[in-house]
Amino acid sequence: MTSRIDPVLLAKLVCPVTRTPLRWDDQRGELVSEAAGLAFPVRDGVPVMVVREARVISSE
Known part of the structure; x- marks a missing residue:
């Protein structure tokens, strides 16, 4: 399930809601x-930057 994301791409991506940088979660294969x-989620190496596809994370 773990896929990789290009570090150059990661440096350019921002959250579509807040416009802040994203963090790569290698264990879950997600951009946080x-x-x-x-x-x-990242599917087949492609970030899915659609809010309705995002998983809500807890603020623990």
């Missing part, structure tokens, strides 16, 4: 927006 509390 700490500011929005959302995790965006």
